[in-house]
Amino acid sequence: MTRIFGVHPADDGGLPMAVRRAADAGARALQCFTAPPTYYNEKVGLTATKAAAIHAALDAVGIARRHVLVHAAYVLNTASPEEAKALRARGGLAKELERSTALEALGCCFHPGSAGDGDPTDAAVRVGLAIRHALETVPERAAGTRVLIENTAGAGRTMGRTPEEIALMLAQVPPALRHRTGYGLDTCHLHAAGHDLTSSPEALRATLDRFEQVIGERPAFLHLNDSQHPAGSNKDRHALIGEGTIGVAPFAWLLADGRTEGIPLILETPAERAQVVEDDPTADPADRRMVALLEGLRLG
Numbered sequence: 001m002t003r004i005f006g007v008h009p010a011d012d013g014g015l016p017m018a019v020r021r022a023a024d025a026g027a028r029a030l031q032c033f034t035a036p037p038t039y040y041n042e043k044v045g046l047t048a049t050k051a052a053a054i055h056a057a058l059d060a061v062g063i064a065r066r067h068v069l070v071h072a073a074y075v076l077n078t079a080s081p082e083e084a085k086a087l088r089a090r091g092g093l094a095k096e097l098e099r100s101t102a103l104e105a106l107g108c109c110f111h112p113g114s115a116g117d118g119d120p121t122d123a124a125v126r127v128g129l130a131i132r133h134a135l136e137t138v139p140e141r142a143a144g145t146r147v148l149i150e151n152t153a154g155a156g157r158t159m160g161r162t163p164e165e166i167a168l169m170l171a172q173v174p175p176a177l178r179h180r181t182g183y184g185l186d187t188c189h190l191h192a193a194g195h196d197l198t199s200s201p202e203a204l205r206a207t208l209d210r211f212e213q214v215i216g217e218r219p220a221f222l223h224l225n226d227s228q229h230p231a232g233s234n235k236d237r238h239a240l241i242g243e244g245t246i247g248v249a250p251f252a253w254l255l256a257d258g259r260t261e262g263i264p265l266i267l268e269t270p271a272e273r274a275q276v277v278e279d280d281p282t283a284d285p286a287d288r289r290m291v292a293l294l295e296g297l298r299l300g
């Protein structure tokens with residue numbers, strides 16, 4: 001069986017350098033930011049020149065554009081009950097889709113944000129309407145770049161910890177646009193949110209089944225991370241695979257599931273290097289080890 005493993009490398013020196021670092025880690029997929037993730041970036045575009053340089057780097061190392069996943073800025077709280085904040089986040093999400101479309105990426109994934117002191121159902125509807133706004137603002141191109149909801153660990157009032165919440169968000173998108181959206185699952189977030197990945201292969205399969213049945217489709221990507229905190233802690237702290245509370249075995253069970261075939265399986269595990277030199281295209285040693293570990297699990 002083939003599995004498309006990816007990493008989210010440092011982008012010091014620009015995104016073409018991140019592409020080279022991913023390839024050096026042995027990855028066939030890439031996750032990246034197209035703008036600084038701690039800003040809204042609602043006025044930031046991606047020039048054709050920049051996109052062409054990234055495409056050239058991808059072609060040079062043989063990573064397909066459909067195996068590139070953009071991670072949206074963390075600050076985009078499209079769920080916020082504060083109107084000014086939610087509107088700015090909505091604009092930011094549309095720009096994420098615009099930049100990801102210019103890259104011809106699989107999609108951009110985003111965290112739905114927090115309901116704050118508002119009603120969670122209203123918050124889920126606001127997230128769905130923000131997706132709809134992005135899809136209506138940015139015309140579809142041949143690559144079919146999508147807006148993808150990432151499940152969350154469920155800290156505080158954050159949205160997207162259950163399949164029901166994700167389904168409610170996606171239900172706000174009109175049928176004609178629905179194929180341009182979807183969701184992905186992060187193993188650390190699933191575990192922290194209390195979904196069972198660890199007791200047995202059957203339990204893990206049942207967790208994936210529940211998301212597939214409630215939402216009506218399979219995940220479009222996975223984030224493969226171990227968790228520093230225990231199951232049900234609602235704490236989002238990633239660990240190296242095998243060094244957290246999930247452990248290695250559930251990742252082997254997961255890779256044996258047919259739903260992991262053909263989609264980007266991206267590591268977001270801690271880097272080892274404290275500092276990255278801009279013109280150094282070598283991978284982080286931890287990324288290289290993690291990709292090798294997953295390749296070993298895939299082979300059983």
Ligand SMILES: [Zn+2]
Nearest residue numbers: 071110111150
């Ligand atoms: Zn994320």
Ligand SMILES: [Zn+2]
Nearest residue numbers: 150186223268
């Ligand atoms: Zn993630």
